[in-house]
Amino acid sequence: MKEAKIIVDNKVGLHARPASLFVQEAAKYQSEISVYCQDPETKEDRTANAKSILGILTLGVFQGTEITITANGDDEEAAVEGLVALVQNNFGEE
Amino acid sequence: MIELTGISASRGMSIGPVFQFVRQKLEIKEKSLVNPSEELVRFNLAAETAKEQIDRIYKKALTESTHADAEIFQAHQMILEDPELITSVKKKIENEKISAEMAMQQTGQSFSDMMAAMNDEYFAARATDIMDVTNRVLRILLDIAETPTANLKEPSVIIADDLTPSDTVMLDKELVVGFCTAQGSATSHTAILARGLGIPAVAGAGMEALKQENGTMVILDGTNGKVVFAPEESLIADYRKRIEATRTIREEALKYAKEPAKTKDGRVVEVVSNIGNVEGAQCALENGAEGVGLLRTEFLYLEQSQLPTEEQQYQAYKGILEVFGKMPVILRTLDVGGDKEIAYMGLEAEANSFLGQRALRLCLVRPDIFKPQLRAALRASVGHNLKIMFPMVATASEIRDARKVLDECAAELTNEGIPFEDDIEIGIMVEIPSAALVADQLAKEVDFFSIGTNDLSQYTMAADRTNPKVAALSDAFFPAVLRLVREVIKAAHKEGKWVGMCGELAGEPLALPLLLGLGLDEFSMGPPMIPLAKQILRNLDAKEMEKIADQALNLESPDQIKNFIKEKIPFIAEISG
Numbered sequence: 001m002k003e004a005k006i007i008v009d010n011k012v013g014l015h016a017r018p019a020s021l022f023v024q025e026a027a028k029y030q031s032e033i034s035v036y037c038q039d040p041e042t043k044e045d046r047t048a049n050a051k052s053i054l055g056i057l058t059l060g061v062f063q064g065t066e067i068t069i070t071a072n073g074d075d076e077e078a079a080v081e082g083l084v085a086l087v088q089n090n091f092g093e094e
Numbered sequence: 095m096i097e098l099t100g101i102s103a104s105r106g107m108s109i110g111p112v113f114q115f116v117r118q119k120l121e122i123k124e125k126s127l128v129n130p131s132e133e134l135v136r137f138n139l140a141a142e143t144a145k146e147q148i149d150r151i152y153k154k155a156l157t158e159s160t161h162a163d164a165e166i167f168q169a170h171q172m173i174l175e176d177p178e179l180i181t182s183v184k185k186k187i188e189n190e191k192i193s194a195e196m197a198m199q200q201t202g203q204s205f206s207d208m209m210a211a212m213n214d215e216y217f218a219a220r221a222t223d224i225m226d227v228t229n230r231v232l233r234i235l236l237d238i239a240e241t242p243t244a245n246l247k248e249p250s251v252i253i254a255d256d257l258t259p260s261d262t263v264m265l266d267k268e269l270v271v272g273f274c275t276a277q278g279s280a281t282s283h284t285a286i287l288a289r290g291l292g293i294p295a296v297a298g299a300g301m302e303a304l305k306q307e308n309g310t311m312v313i314l315d316g317t318n319g320k321v322v323f324a325p326e327e328s329l330i331a332d333y334r335k336r337i338e339a340t341r342t343i344r345e346e347a348l349k350y351a352k353e354p355a356k357t358k359d360g361r362v363v364e365v366v367s368n369i370g371n372v373e374g375a376q377c378a379l380e381n382g383a384e385g386v387g388l389l390r391t392e393f394l395y396l397e398q399s400q401l402p403t404e405e406q407q408y409q410a411y412k413g414i415l416e417v418f419g420k421m422p423v424i425l426r427t428l429d430v431g432g433d434k435e436i437a438y439m440g441l442e443a444e445a446n447s448f449l450g451q452r453a454l455r456l457c458l459v460r461p462d463i464f465k466p467q468l469r470a471a472l473r474a475s476v477g478h479n480l481k482i483m484f485p486m487v488a489t490a491s492e493i494r495d496a497r498k499v500l501d502e503c504a505a506e507l508t509n510e511g512i513p514f515e516d517d518i519e520i521g522i523m524v525e526i527p528s529a530a531l532v533a534d535q536l537a538k539e540v541d542f543f544s545i546g547t548n549d550l551s552q553y554t555m556a557a558d559r560t561n562p563k564v565a566a567l568s569d570a571f572f573p574a575v576l577r578l579v580r581e582v583i584k585a586a587h588k589e590g591k592w593v594g595m596c597g598e599l600a601g602e603p604l605a606l607p608l609l610l611g612l613g614l615d616e617f618s619m620g621p622p623m624i625p626l627a628k629q630i631l632r633n634l635d636a637k638e639m640e641k642i643a644d645q646a647l648n649l650e651s652p653d654q655i656k657n658f659i660k661e662k663i664p665f666i667a668e669i670s671g
Binding site: 015016020023048049051052053054055057058060 | 172177178205208209212216217
């Protein structure tokens with residue numbers, strides 16, 4: 001199992017185009033990948049399948065939210081690296 | 095005869111039979127004996143078919159709508175392939191032993207509800223997407239036609255509650271002469287689509303519209319937001335005449351695009367174009383522009399990460415001037431600040447940038463920006479009819495200061511032995527109320543004025559045109575703005591100077607009679623508007639418009655003024671917008 005924490009810092013968070021890019025990236029890997037975050041208001045724990053656009057959207061990740069990406073499988077290392085890089089580059093936004 | 099009133103969603107008029115766009119109700123009955131493995135197969139097949147359908151719509155959308163429209167269907171594809179959605183449906187079938195349609199319906203509804211509960215416009219749109227996809231799969235499972243327009247055989251007026259993006263893409267546009275929606279607004283998807291296709295549309299006509307039988311004749315008046323079902327013969331004849339007249343004007347407009355705009359009583363006005371690059375120049379020429387009333391130079395600065403050099407600017411201006419040969423081209427010096435910022439210029443942020451150091455105000459304190467542009471413009475003038483125009487002038491001294499810099503540039507070029515035309519006309523944009531009020535003084539300093547109505551309106555009305563809460567106040571049809579226009583033209587003519595206009599108002603059909611009546615000499619507008627504007631001007635009598643303009647400027651509001659023009663000059667009412 002491989003895990004990484006990162007703050008989502010692009011303007012719209014994990015919504016719209018960034019959410020779709022995130023899911024497309026996740027779909028490239030064989031590993032099972034999940035995203036965990038805490039609701040900023042209720043502190044409720046939330047987890048979603050990184051390969052599900054509906055799951056990612058309903059997580060409600062806005063700018064400044066910390067997420068934990070967890071991958072489990074043969075390519076878990078590459079999966080976490082790939083997704084972290086995408087978030088770090090602010091999804092190619094300005 | 096039943097007449098309904100809604101909102102004008104897309105202008106124009108048409109007559110045709112009613113086609114009710116009714117989606118068959120998706121009735122899902124509970125099955126008593128469910129074989130989960132059979133239901134799983136049914137679901138998998140339906141999902142595959144739905145994917146094929148969406149793929150077909152996506153490809154159709156790519157060829158006929160904007161790319162953004164097509165992206166909606168990519169999103170639909172992602173929803174349909176979503177692992178959580180698919181797992182949820184399959185689990186429901188296996189664990190709860192319910193039918194494929196029941197499982198799909200419950201899953202789609204629950205995801206859609208989750209999105210809708212987020213109270214956010216973006217998520218609300220996703221909720222709609224999920225239901226759109228869910229209903230598509232359900233229609234396949236229930237063996238219901240993909241779209242109700244499968245039976246649309248003759249050109250008809252489509253009547254619907256409201257239409258979804260998939261509905262509108264699948265429509266055979268050849269068979270649609272108009273749209274009428276019971277609900278919806280001028281910004282709904284149907285309205286936007288209708289305007290894009292140039293098909294008349296009325297929105298919000300009310301539920302009564304949905305009760306009209308297929309095949310009933312209907313007059314759809316998109317210009318006035320009216321629908322008349324089963325109209326009397328005389329009314330049909332009347333509308334046919336109006337539709338015919340409008341068509342003739344549009345056809346003639348294109349046919350005579352390159353002919354001058356000579357009014358009925360023989361006054362010839364200049365119709366020129368607003369452009370911002372070489373592509374725009376070609377397009378303007380093809381549409382019959384007699385020159386350029388506003389060459390925006392910002393493009394050179396926005397495309398780069400550093401100041402464009404004098405040489406780069408010279409080449410760019412030369413390229414555009416060559417397209418127009420000896421026709422007049424008015425180059426506006428750099429207009430940045432306010433809503434247009436350029437990072438590498440290192441401008442300080444201002445609390446109120448529309449009232450800040452923008453355009454000429456900035457250029458006068460930044461010779462490093464101003465002089466290369468003026469030198470490039472002067473050099474490019476050789477062999478052409480270039481005019482130079484300064485934006486954002488408030489006082490006479492600013493014009494003298496700007497002229498001084500221009501004279502310096504001219505002297506430098508002379509010393510360096512570089513040629514330029516020495517009889518270049520100099521003008522200013524009149525877009526600040528103070529400039530309009532002392533136009534008699536400013537007219538002595540220049541060769542021409544060009545009225546910028548967008549800024550003139552927002553400064554006169556003290557209403558930011560980019561703020562939706564007050565944007566309606568920033569309307570150039572307010573008599574306060576039009577009266578300033580009148581005074582500017584009078585003052586300039588008194589000094590023997592000519593006046594043009596390069597704001598949006600100059601190309602607006604309903605404004606043309608007023609501007610002609612007020613004595614405007616030059617009309618500058620976006621290339622696509624030129625043919626129609628010329629044709630409208632040809633059908634007006636300048637002397638008569640003077641009286642109409644006088645009366646109009648005594649009215650109180652934009653609506654009153656627009657209605658007055660429509661009433662006095664009915665043919666413009668039909669084609670405006």
